[in-house]
Amino acid sequence: MNEPLTFQYAVDGDNFTSAGQASVQVKKVLRRLGLDPETIRRVSIAMYEGEINMVIHAGGGEAEVRIYEDSIEIVLRDSGPGIADIDQAMQEGFSTAPDNIRSLGFGAGMGLPNMKRYTDSMQIESTVGVGTTITMRVDL
């Protein structure tokens, strides 16, 4: 099997203004590769939610997108506080975002459910005090 085409991005946790930039870049790359628009939209929405989460909940992290022949994999890795109760975090409407984040348009508790909905598989590995790694896959 060929090595996947891989793109890596550092996600800055200190600057909310730039939050979401990596996902905008990925969307452009996927368009250039000529993938179908619905697939591009699913990948970019899922990554965008995860990227914003790393900024608002984890102080930043790194994102990697791997393009295989039959799927696209998105890996989001951070060294933030971790998620204590993943089942609870996955519920629509659950959010620990403070008011200042809500005033920026985030904190509805819809991000993780959206990520699950738009992808074909999603795995969350998280350790409190160590960090979180989310791996998502969209089949082509």
Next chain:
Amino acid sequence: MTIRDICGYLDAEVLCGAEALDREVHSACGSDMMSDVLAFVKNQAVLLTGLVNAQVVRTALMMDIVCIVFVRSKKPGPEIVAFAEENGLTVLTTDLRMYEACGKLYAAGLKGNGEIHE
């Protein structure tokens, strides 16, 4: 309905993307919470919002939304407008509040058609 029709119904000012005023739109959503917007995929959609920041434009780009309407006289700064313009979005601003702006477009026939992606 076209974006030009929306300008008429909402008495809106065009901040960028005037060349696309004759583009057809088929659905709309109104929210200040971006993940609510991201939950509903629609085609050739309009986003009405009272939130003003770069993430509104990025959210629109992720969703393939074609037009953003800022309600309550909100006006984004020049860097936000430039970013939207570079990416081919039409940006409007109206004095109407969210409820009235959505109500007028709905009454004029622009439905929500919100479908949660399965």
